[in-house]
Amino acid sequence: MFRYMQLGNIAPMHHTAHYAGSKLLNEYCFTREGFEEPYSILYMHHPPTGESMREVYSEAAWGRPTSRGEAILERRHFRGWQVQPEKDFIAGRTLLAFNDDLTYGLCHPAAEEKTFFANNDADELFFLYKGSATLQSLFGRIKLREGDYLVIPRSCPYRFRFDTPPGLLYVEGRRDIDIPQEFRHDAGQFKMDAPYSERSFRYPEWDADLFENEEPVSIVRKRQGAFTRTHYSENYFRLEGWDGYVYPYAINLDAIQPKTGRVHLPPTSHLTFVGGGFAVMSFLPRPLDFDAKAVPCPFYHSSVNCDELLFYHSGNFTSRKGIERGSISYHPSGIPHGPHPGAYAGSIGSKQTEEQAVMVDTFAPMTLTAEGEALEDPDYPKSWQETRK
DSSP states (O other), X not given: OOSOEEEEOOOSSTXXXXXXXXXXXXXXXXXXXXXXXXEEEEEESSOTTOOSEEEEOOSOOOSSOOOOSOOOOOOEEEEGGGOOOOSOTTTOEEEEEEOSSEEEEEEOOSSOOSSEEEEXXXXXXXXXXXXXXXXXXXXXXXXXXXXXXXXXXXTOOEEEEOSSOOEEEEEEESSOEEOOGGGXXXXXXXXXXXSOOXXXXXXXXXXXXHHTOOOOEEEEEEETTEEEEEEESSOTTOEEEEEESOOOEEEEGGGSOOOOOSSOOOGGGGEEEEEXXXXXXXXXXXXXXXXXXXXXXXXXXXXXXXXXXXXXXXXXOTTOSSOOTTEEEEEOTTSOBOOOTTHHHHTTTOOEEOOEEEEXXXXXXXXXXXXXXXXXXXXXXXXXXXXXX
């Protein structure tokens, strides 16, 4: 919600008659926060209210998450690489943790799905950590590659196209997901010391395959955790153009500029996105701290207001034992955490890190799910125990 976009054929003025040849187009306002926040306006061949049938969609079970029950307070490691592709991008999701602000999990679709999905409960953030895919949405297509973040505004219908099953981390932001306000000046442009600029992002492109046909389509919509499949006998996505500030966008880890300092910087220096009740940070390859006595390894800390979920994407994770690509560490508030034994002293003198990781810090405690329990490494809580001679 940070840059004006225009795609295709639009009217010269809002709320006036606009035609494709002799056909009067249907103006569709796609808004945020009622009519008080950013919006986009689309010009559609068919009214978006033209559904032919609605039915319960029962294939997805993650809409109303349930707790695994009372869980001991300890640091945890989810072996995310063990999740096998199954179902499609709607039903094939493994939910690991949730609270009133967000849900957090993995999406490993085994097969493409023609049906579209619209999440009316939340904005969605995806991180594509394996494979490639193409997003098709109401606003156009975005080609995705490994290392991409993808932000999809709530209620936007979309689907993924791919040749081989991709691996995705996903976060539902029940209030919002956005660019940190402190990265922008009052005119809305990114400041020069922000970790990215408008040039860093990728935006929807015209999708002739989707916008220029009359094939019937279906959309599964999630609202208050329940899923409804809506059928349209005409192409809901038949479009002439749109403009505005609301649409999906993507950015790759390679396009984000990391920060470094004289001594170790706190995780907030790696901020990428913010949501209602949480923040997302990106740890990237960079020169390490340059003070002669600097300890590059993260210091021990107790983030007493934050639960931390850290997804390990690539590189050598020097502060952790037993961590692999696709691992997710969960460090809940109420118990200190930091580097494993030997990593703190062993980091002194290091000049460079090549690791890539995605961290979500939440400001309310997360509740763990039964699905995540099967992925847990039972030895991880013991990995901080010092070996005494």
